[in-house]
Amino acid sequence: MELLRSLVFVPGNRANMLARALGFGADVVMVDLEDSVPPGEKAAACELAVAWVPRLSAAGRRVMVRVNSLDTGLAAGELAAVVSPQLAGVSIGKGNTAWDLQQVDRLLAPLESNAGIPPGSVKVIPWIETAMAIVHVYEMARASQRIVGIAFGAEDYTNDMGVTRSDFGAECYYARAAVAVAARAAGVAALDGPFVGFRDPDGLRTDAGAARQLGYTGKFAIHPAQIDIINETFSPQPDDVAYARRVVAAWDAAAAAGRGSLSIDGRMVDVPVVKRAQNLLAQVAAIAGRTAG
């Protein structure tokens, strides 16, 4: 069970911030080579990423790298540089179709082979941040088996649509909801882009809560102070955990007694409910393991 509640961006060109990230409590440290790195520092940032991925991994961090988009001409080289046994995955933006993501798949396959790691080890989190990607979002979410989540990028999306982004406005509702539905339908995580007001914890809570209410299961952070709030928002809530324990206990008892179905509080508990309960408890165990670790 891999947690994907909080994914914190760390600029790839900032060695001091990469060092601080050794101690971050985010589920994923996302070393960024894209938006937070100025054009002239791309190559240097890529070298820093190569150096820091193993260190972050050795410190217990699950580490991914966001490379530059395919149309920059930088992606292939960056992927070749960063793929290693310590890299959990990559993120890439500005894709418009499933074809774009299949290109990423084709780039990664031989790199995994060269690195001596099993095919499909390097996971992919594409950004859905253009109108065309919204139109194709379900196909993108299913474009390859590597995809573990899709991220909604409200900043780039509103830029592409030519609209002004408001913190909690109507301009994103349709697209944000479409991404959550497509992610769930494809069986991958729906990940909300960052809340840019990193000194506004209440705003972050509201924003993360709205995302959760649409079906998002995680969110990006652009500042370490955002990590705890995001983890809290996307962790299982006590009532849900208690109910999940009852479901799994009743299911195990029914199986032991040779019964194939069961009810709790007079309500039928079917296989999807049991699976969801099992997933939730696996998530609780994973969180406990992280906290203990």
Place this chain on the structure above:
Amino acid sequence: MELLRSLVFVPGNRANMLARALGFGADVVMVDLEDSVPPGEKAAACELAVAWVPRLSAAGRRVMVRVNSLDTGLAAGELAAVVSPQLAGVSIGKGNTAWDLQQVDRLLAPLESNAGIPPGSVKVIPWIETAMAIVHVYEMARASQRIVGIAFGAEDYTNDMGVTRSDFGAECYYARAAVAVAARAAGVAALDGPFVGFRDPDGLRTDAGAARQLGYTGKFAIHPAQIDIINETFSPQPDDVAYARRVVAAWDAAAAAGRGSLSIDGRMVDVPVVKRAQNLLAQVAAIAGRTAG
């Protein structure tokens, strides 16, 4: 003209409630073998349904049965048991694609033949209640000629999305609107799932009104007290009826005079407007027939 304003669920395992349903004023009595029947009582409920479908039909009720979903392994047997000349249709949940509904079609065809009823007599109302079904909703609504309506199941949908359902919240708007648009595009009824607060008539009115405003033309009830409110909400309103009468009268006059088009109050009245007016008046006649009967 078959009315589909109100569809009331009656638990298939409760003989006393099935008896009460003989007098219900809902457009459809939906005998439920799924969510309201505990696992251990499925077979007994199916037997009760077989016994009560003819009685309800003889009492003038239009009666359908909600069978258990395909993945339970119960659907085929239940369909085989309940198909009869007195059964108006079936409802089935948890489908994700048009293919699932084509399976239902394949199960029903030989059963109709065996029962000596014309092919296609048994109508189908699938539930749209998973993220994957939302992605495929238009194809599902057109999956077979038997489909007369599609039902939006907010309870299961929010469960599938992992979100908490609020009575009038944002978590369902996107999916609920998508179902209404797909239904209208496919030429079938958009049916809203039940409002669970059966002792809250004002809440029901608000909820049913919101559904109507999105394009829904009917709604499920889980309690007989909900039927009248639902019928009122989804019946033609007096102003609309008056306008429809003017449209049809003007159209008939134009046809008698050999004119192919017409205007009312200076506004062109085209063929779709005439058809809608005719449908509305047919609905009014159907309601009058029911009330008189």
Place this chain on the structure above:
Amino acid sequence: MELLRSLVFVPGNRANMLARALGFGADVVMVDLEDSVPPGEKAAACELAVAWVPRLSAAGRRVMVRVNSLDTGLAAGELAAVVSPQLAGVSIGKGNTAWDLQQVDRLLAPLESNAGIPPGSVKVIPWIETAMAIVHVYEMARASQRIVGIAFGAEDYTNDMGVTRSDFGAECYYARAAVAVAARAAGVAALDGPFVGFRDPDGLRTDAGAARQLGYTGKFAIHPAQIDIINETFSPQPDDVAYARRVVAAWDAAAAAGRGSLSIDGRMVDVPVVKRAQNLLAQVAAIAGRTAG
């Protein structure tokens, strides 16, 4: 750079209003043969349109004609009558699929040839105003190279859905947002249908602002008093213009210096941002040219 901020309807059967339109400040004068012309006056209106298109064009107006929909049987004859070197484009409603618009394409091609104008000169603006068109909106927006924009018709859409239109209600949000996203994904303009309260400038401002916030770049007017408000709403805002000038200047300097990328205020400026800035400045120049002209 062709502006498509404001498109004003002028009834094709009203010579006096066509004469007034010679001086209208709308980006497009749309001579209407459809909804504003009563059935008995269609032929006369088409003749008036044929006569007035060259006059409006000679007066510097960009002029289009809205013909009647394909199912009326009038469209082919009207297109044959109005296509000329002075006609900028046509608009057509009630289409449901890309196929419908490909029919329009097939009708226009030989007419352009006969008129001695280059293929594709006559642009098309289809109306998206049925549930089925919402389902197919992206394919419709890409149905032919002639399409420069798609128009959302809330009046007919709500009529098709059987819902009551409120000025700023929820019944249109899903469809209106879907049209804007599809238009942007297809690279055409999203054009909002008219605000019918032509004596309510504040209502118009609110409505146009809501459309802009969803990604619309223009709006229809049904009264000349609406034109200025619409032009203001959909013109580039001063801050955006200032930023666009900085982007283009920095880009030109980078190109002159042989650099392929750049940043402004520490933020990377990529090719899409540059293109958007260039488009915005072209729009500013086009507006300045119109005002001067």
